[in-house]
Amino acid sequence: MKGQLYLIPNTLGESPIERNLPQETIDIIRSIKYYVVENIRTARRFLKKVDKSIEIDELTFYVLDKHTNPNDIPGFLKPINDGRHLGLLSEAGCPIVADPGADVVSLAHTQKIRIIPLVGPSSILLSVMASGLNGQSFAFNGYLPLKKGEVGKHIKHLEERSIREKQTQLFIEAPYRNMKLLQELINACRPQTRLCIACDITLETEYIQTKTIAQWKGKIPDINKRPAIFLILG
Known part of the structure; x- marks a missing residue:
């Protein structure tokens, strides 16, 4: 059974997590072990802000930025095809909107992967x-x-x-x-x-x-x- 692709919003700055993300979004973030991110360092910082108990070293990050080879993108979806959930995490605000990641979502559609946008600030x-x-x-x-x-x-x-x-x-x-x-x-x-x-x-x-x-x-x-x-x- 395939995993799902979650589109995860970030805060718009150094504002409290609880002011920006509902509890359900926070709970889903806690459960995900694979992430597509623009910057690993800021992604790690955000995840620790969501929950200090998250074991960062147990997570896998795929970098999607202007230097990413398009041929590498299909590999980002491997965890989903292996039955694991994947999170596409924005640097700020909502993913895809004025933000990279559309190619990942588009490819997920072609593979009939369920895509779930989570609630957060825009x-x-x-x-x-x-x-x-x-x-x-x-x-x-x-x-x-x-x-x-x-x-x-x-x-x-x-x-x-x-x-x-x-x-x-x-x-x-x-x-x-x-x-x-x-x-x-x-x-x-x-x-x-x-x-x-x-x-x-x-x-x-x-x-x-x-x-x-x-x-x-x-x-x-x-x-x-x-x-x-x-x-x-x-």
Whole structure:
């Protein structure tokens, strides 16, 4: 009998496990001995935070990152075919969403493996919930282009799409570039466009605020090097 593939959420930062994961998710994590992870060191730290009694040396980790050879991925599912459960663990938030791992899940589907997504925090959904913007229609766009001169153009494109489709547009940036992106948003967007800045979601330092671009001018919060997600609605 085959095992199952569990999609395991992580916390969004150094917030308490019990605030982010229900007991059933914690119990399942305790029972799994095989994991697909992006980084073994941070995965070990997370598992010890879930339960200090977990014997890390008894676990097997498969690394899935930008250096992973695609030909190695089928081997990650061997424990499942041997009747063991496998956990696909995110670095932060929910697996697959703005996170690697889709190839593992896709392959599991072709092998008729049961895939079970577990409950946990998602910065995308939590920010939409708290933004006051359109939660009936929204699109996550990941990272914006890095090339000089392209960021402002892409922001204008997303703003136009937001106006045309009445759709909230979400995107993220590397934390150390947050302030630069905010300035690009102020410069590129129309004064009446609404911008939500959602930073440190689920942490004690959580900051979520929605204002028009005109209202943000000259009053940008310092979110340098803090995990954030940005939402606009024209």
